Every structure is written in C-alpha cells, then in structure tokens.
Amino acid sequence: xxxxxxxxxxxLFAKSVKRRLEREGYKVNIADTIxxxxxxxxxxxxxxxxxxxxxxxxxxxxxxxxxxxxxxxxQNLPVIMMTAYGELEDAVxxxxxxxxxxxxxxxDLDELMLTIDKVVHNHTVSRQLSYAEQRAQKNxxxxxxxxxxxxxxxxxxxxxxxxxxxxxxxDTTPVALINGETGTGKGLLARYxxxxxxxxxxxxxxxxxxxxxxxxxxxxLFGQEAFVEQGMVKAHPGLIEMAEDxxxxxxxxxxxxxxxxxxxxxxxxxxxxxxxxxxxxxxxxAHVIAATNxxxxxxxxxxxxxxxxxxxLNVVEIELPPLRHRRQDIAELAQFFIEQFAxxxxxxxxRIAIDAMQQMQKYEWPGNIRELENVLERAVMLCKNGLxxxxxxxxxxxxxxxxxxxxxxxxxxxxLEQVEKYLLEIALKRCSGNVSRAARQLGLTRMAMRYRxxxxxx
Numbered sequence: 001x002x003x004x005x006x007x008x009x010x011x012l013f014a015k016s017v018k019r020r021l022e023r024e025g026y027k028v029n030i031a032d033t034i035x036x037x038x039x040x041x042x043x044x045x046x047x048x049x050x051x052x053x054x055x056x057x058x059x060x061x062x063x064x065x066x067x068x069x070x071x072x073x074x075q076n077l078p079v080i081m082m083t084a085y086g087e088l089e090d091a092v093x094x095x096x097x098x099x100x101x102x103x104x105x106x107x108d109l110d111e112l113m114l115t116i117d118k119v120v121h122n123h124t125v126s127r128q129l130s131y132a133e134q135r136a137q138k139n140x141x142x143x144x145x146x147x148x149x150x151x152x153x154x155x156x157x158x159x160x161x162x163x164x165x166x167x168x169x170x171d172t173t174p175v176a177l178i179n180g181e182t183g184t185g186k187g188l189l190a191r192y193x194x195x196x197x198x199x200x201x202x203x204x205x206x207x208x209x210x211x212x213x214x215x216x217x218x219x220x221l222f223g224q225e226a227f228v229e230q231g232m233v234k235a236h237p238g239l240i241e242m243a244e245d246x247x248x249x250x251x252x253x254x255x256x257x258x259x260x261x262x263x264x265x266x267x268x269x270x271x272x273x274x275x276x277x278x279x280x281x282x283x284x285x286a287h288v289i290a291a292t293n294x295x296x297x298x299x300x301x302x303x304x305x306x307x308x309x310x311x312x313l314n315v316v317e318i319e320l321p322p323l324r325h326r327r328q329d330i331a332e333l334a335q336f337f338i339e340q341f342a343x344x345x346x347x348x349x350x351r352i353a354i355d356a357m358q359q360m361q362k363y364e365w366p367g368n369i370r371e372l373e374n375v376l377e378r379a380v381m382l383c384k385n386g387l388x389x390x391x392x393x394x395x396x397x398x399x400x401x402x403x404x405x406x407x408x409x410x411x412x413x414x415x416l417e418q419v420e421k422y423l424l425e426i427a428l429k430r431c432s433g434n435v436s437r438a439a440r441q442l443g444l445t446r447m448a449m450r451y452r453x454x455x456x457x458x
Contacts, residue, residue, distance in 0.1 A: 002120065004028045005046035007037035007063070008082070009055055013107070017050065020109045034058045041067070041074065048116065049079045053090045061093055068098040078123045080115060082107060143191045146336050147329030151321045155189065158318055163196040166287065175268060177313045178291040180320030183370030186291040187251060189320060193289060194247040202246030205286070207239050210255040217260050218276060222267075225278035240273055243286035253290040253313070254299060258306065265309040323365040323372060330360055330372070337373050338388075341380040350383050355390045355437065363395045390437060421456040424449075428458065 004021055008014040009032045018028040029044060031037035034057050041049070041063075051060040060081065067074040081094040081102040091102045100119040103112060145152055145159075166173050176193065178186045187206065194204045212220050223238030240248055250256075256264065267273045268288055272281040290313050299305035323330065334352060342349040356379075365371055379392040414422065427438040439449035452458075 002026050002047040003044070004048050004050060005031065005037065005040055005044075006050040007031045007034065007055065007060065008050070008052045009033065010052075013105075016109065017107075017112065020113065024113065032056070034060070034063055037063065045074060046077070048120065049077055051079055051081055053081060053083045053094070061090070061097055064094065064097045064099060076123075078119045080119060143188060143195050145185075145189065145192055146333050147326060148332065149321075149326040149329050151326050152329060155318060155320070158316075159189075159193050159196045162193060162316060163198070167198050173287040174315045175313050176287075176289045176316040176318065177296075178289065178318050178320055179296075180291070180293060181322045181368055182293050183368035184320045184322055185369050186293075186320055187249065189318070190247070190249040190251075190289045190291065194249075194287075197247070197287065199246050199287060203242065203244050204247045204249065205239055205243040206249045206251060208251050210252040212255075214257070217257065218263065221260065222263060222273055223275035225275045225280075235275075238273070238275065240267065240284060240286065241275075241282055243284075245285040246287070248286040248288050250288065250290040252292060254292045254294040254296060254305060258304075261306045261309050265306060265312060268309075268312055323368045327361055331357060333369065333372060334360065334376060337376040338380055341377050345381065347380075348386060350380060350386045350388050353387055353389045355434070356388050356393045358432075359390055359393055359395060391440075417456075420452065421458070424452055424456060424458055 004026055006014055006017055006028060008017070008030065011032070014030050014032070018030060021028045029040050029046070031040050034055050037051075040046075051063060053060045064079055064081065066072070067077060067079075069075065078100045079098070081091070081099045082105060083090040083094070083102060084105050091104070094102050100123065101115050103115060145156055162174070162176065178189055180186050190206070191204060194200060207221065209217075219236060219238070221238050221240055223241050224236040226235040250264075267284055271284050273284050274281055296305050296310050296313075300307045300310050323333075334357070338352070339349050360372075360375075367374075375393060375395065376388075378394075379388045383389065383392045423442065424438075427442050428435070431437040431441065435449055435453070436446055439446050442449070444452070
C-alpha cells in the first residue's frame with residue numbers, strides 16, 4: 001500500500017483528494033502548511049508527495065528544491081506539483097527543479113489518479129533501471145586472482161596468453177575448460193578470463209547447469225520460437241543467445257543431459273543455434289568457457305558424458321588447485337576477505353592472531369576458498385577488540401566426527417585418572433604444546449592445568 005503526503009491549504013480540496021485516494025486503497029496524510037508538511041516528511045516519509053506551490057508560510061518549490069539536494073534521503077521521492085490556473089512559470093520551474101509531474105488547478109480527480117499511476121510506474125521503472133545499472137557495475141568490477149603461489153602465477157600467464165590469442169584471431173575463439181574442486185573459484189577465474197579479453201565490455205552470461213530444470217533445460221539454453229500463450233505471442237531467447245559476442249560460462253557442465261550435450265556440441269562446432277520450434281539459424285559469437293568439479297574423463301568411460309564434446313571442450317584446459325595445495329596464498333586471501341567484510345559491516349579491519357593464522361595454515365580446507373570466506377565472515381562479526389583469535393576461527397574437519405567416535409571407544413576401558421591424562425595429552429597436542437591455550441580449551445586455569453600436568457608427569 002502506497003503512502004501519500006498532501007501539502008495543501010485548501011481544506012475542501014484536500015479532503016476530496018484524501019477520500020479518493022483512500023477509496024483506491026492508499027494511506028494519506030494531510031498538512032496545510034510547509035512547516036507541518038516538513039515534519040511529516042521527516043517523521044513518516046511518504047511514497048508520493050502531492051505539493052501545492054502557493055502555501056501560507058512559503059513556496060512549495062522551496063520544499064522541492066530542498067529534497068532534491070544530492071544525498072538527501074528523499075532525493076528520489078516522486079513529487080507531483082499543483083499550480084493555480086495560468087501559473088505557467090510555476091509549472092516550468094517545478095519541472096526544472098525535478099518535479100515528477102504537475103497539475104493545474106482546479107484539479108480533476110480522475111486526471112489526478114491517471115497522473116499518479118503514470119508517476120508511480122515511471123518511478124518503479126527508474127528504480128529497476130538503477131538497480132540493473134548498479135548490478136552491472138558490480139559485475140564489471142575488476143576481478144583479481146589473489147595469491148603469489150606458483151600455481152596462481154601460471155594461471156595468470158595462461159589467461160594472458162589466451163587473451164592475446166583471441167585478440168589475434170577474432171573469428172575463432174578456443175573453448176576453455178576449468179577443472180577444480182567445489183569452492184576453488186572457477187566462476188571467478190572465468191570472469192578473470194573475460195576481463196582480460198577484448199570482450200570485457202560485452203555480456204558475461206553465467207549458466208549454472210546443475211540448477212536448470214530437467215524439463216526446460218533446452219529452452220533455457222537454446223531458446224524457443226514465438227508461441228501462443230493465453231492469447232499472446234511470446235518468444236523466449238536462450239542464455240546462449242543472450243551472451244551475444246561476450247562470454248558464455250557453463251558452470252558444472254557435467255550436469256547436462258546427453259541430449260543437451262549433443263545440441264551444445266553442434267552449436268560450439270558450427271557456431272549457429274536454432275531456437276526450439278524454429279528453422280532460422282542464429283549466429284553464436286560468444287567465447288565459451290566450461291567448468292566442472294567432476295572427472296569428465298571417467299564420465300566419458302562410464303557413458304555419462306559425450307566423448308566428442310569432452311574433446312571439443314578440452315582445447316584449453318586449466319586445472320584450478322585446491323586451497324590445501326596453495327597454502328602460501330591463505331594469508332593473502334584471508335587479509336582480502338577481512339578487509340571486504342570489515343567494509344561491508346562498517347568497521348575497522350581486525351587483525352589475525354598468530355595462533356589463529358597457524359590454525360588456518362594447517363587446516364585442509366575441504367570447502368576451499370568458499371569455506372575460507374565463510375569462516376572469516378563469521379570471525380570478523382564475532383571477534384572482540386579488533387583481534388581474530390584462535391577460538392574465533394573455529395575450524396572443524398569433516399573427519400572430526402569419526403575421530404570423536406574412535407576416541408570415545410578408546411575411553412571405554414580407562415579409569416578416571418587415565419581419562420584425565422588422555423584429555424590433557426589430546427589438548428596439548430592440538431595446541432602444539434601451548435599450555436595456556438590448552439587450559440582454555442579444557443576450561444581450566446593455567447595453574448590448574450600445570451597441577452594436572454605435574455600430577456600425570458606430562
């Protein structure tokens with residue numbers, strides 16, 4: 001439900017407008033002076049402002065100019081000005097000052113409703129375009145492969161070579177295949193390739209093949225020719241077509257059905273596609289990048305993936321290493337994520353304690369960079385005094401559950417004294433001999449920890 005504020009000193013007219021708007025299901029506040037209107041603007045910001053020009057305590061144009069100042073919370077508020085008959089100069093000044101529309105008095109209520117509908121529609125479209133522009137700007141922000149490990153340096157070099165090759169041969173573009181575990185950053189690498197190429201200002205279309213519905217996957221990818229639906233003729237362009245002469249990124253390509261694989265192979269080889277239900281061929285100029293976390297070679301042997309498509313995709317193959325194979329990049333990645341999250345939550349970037357970083361360096365990271373990102377977001381939110389400590393990182397390997405069950409079975413035949421010694425040994429081993437940290441994990445004071453260590457001759 002839209003909220004309206006009407007700043008109007010003619011009471012009978014104001015009541016008529018209020019009744020009509022309320023009949024349409026809107027909420028309306030009325031102010032008869034600029035002073036009262038400004039109070040309502042600040043306390044109950046409306047969705048639409050109806051503003052008279054001539055008011056007892058001033059000119060409505062002053063109110064309009066005040067809220068149109070850059071940075072004002074109501075800068076984009078739709079405003080319909082109402083002017084007395086013949087005051088053309090006021091109407092011109094209102095539009096110059098950023099009014100959404102204006103009406104001449106006496107105002108016809110039907111005309112007012114049509115004007116409101118038009119203004120609200122235009123405002124909605126404007127907001128959608130603004131959001132689309134912001135999203136496009138976000139997607140076009142520079143992408144960087146963070147890290148100084150040998151593996152990352154090699155991948156940067158491959159990206160540069162591929163970009164140079166594509167620049168020299170604009171008619172033919174080699175297909176690239178990115179292999180890597182879940183969370184290693186395959187999508188980021190695809191964007192990096194796009195950014196390095198001459199197509200960087202063209203569309204980047206990402207297709208998550210695993211999320212495409214089985215019954216509509218071909219329509220989503222290849223499009224559908226115009227058909228009649230509820231009396232309307234509709235055409236549905238596919239995602240491949242929408243990539244135009246930019247980059248088409250097929251993520252988790254192993255999830256495609258054999259039927260879809262066959263059509264995709266034909267498109268990649270011939271560089272033409274036909275929408276479903278059409279005989280017209282549409283040229284495909286996009287650079288194709290595919291990615292998977294599965295072993296396509298084994299899938300070919302098992303008959304789950306077409307061999308000819310695999311060989312066609314495997315022209316340029318890039319192996320993205322898991323995080324555990326590039327541990328020297330962890331510190332640099334951690335600092336990057338910490339700064340990003342600190343900026344998001346409007347706080348100073350916290351520091352990382354040495355033992356917390358050591359824990360991160362030793363961890364296997366089964367979820368790779370995505371897991372590192374999630375762990376650090378939680379740590380940034382929960383840390384105290386600007387320091388991410390060992391306990392804030394809180395890493396639990398997948399194998400810990402099995403280890404816990406095995407440990408419990410070991411305790412079955414032990415005495416209480418033996419269990420205490422066992423727990424002390426485990427805590428000290430986990431903390432690399434750091435007595436203070438082991439004591440904290442066991443809920444003991446350092447003195448109590450020392451006493452028990454001497455008792456068990458540890």
